[in-house]
Amino acid sequence: MPSTKYLMSNGLAFFEEKDMDKLRQKALKGWHLKRFRCAGYELEKGECEDVIFNIDYRTLQPNEENEYFEMFSYAGWTHVCSSHNMHIFKAKKGTVPIYSDVESSRDKIVRLAKSLRIAVAFFVGLTVISWLMMTLTSGFVQNISRGAFLITFVFTIPAIMTYTATYYHKWKQGIEK
Structure with missing residues (x-):
């Protein structure tokens, strides 16, 4: 059985919540987001986990990255991957969403x-x-x-x-x- 697979994106501008839910459903089955990849996501096989995903769009300067990722970490979010100005985070189910207001x-x-x-x-x-x-x-x-x-x-x-x-x-x- 392959240890990685590709998941097509529905288009983040149109169906961001749907994409994040698809990533959650895959994580429940043991497929974890590894990175963005050409209009989609690369997943790798691992242990099943019940997590939620959220995305943030922010252009970061190299000296801002550590503080930015720490801020999310304090709120219970773990940085998964980034591509250009898009950053995906995951957290345990029930964590307050990144954009709660x-x-x-x-x-x-x-x-x-x-x-x-x-x-x-x-x-x-x-x-x-x-x-x-x-x-x-x-x-x-x-x-x-x-x-x-x-x-x-x-x-x-x-x-x-x-x-x-x-x-x-x-x-x-x-x-x-």
């Missing part, structure tokens, strides 16, 4: 939207540039531009959808900014 939930959504804005602008810019090159050139350059356009387009659409989801969550919670 409306204000902290709003802050989390605002931080997520801010970091996504940069990614969306980057992908939209690349898509527009490759589209312009594809339509204004010919021959070999046009063929390369067409390929670049298709690749950037594949990344741009999910990025825009994810960014739109953060605005939906902001609207749902009544966040002004």
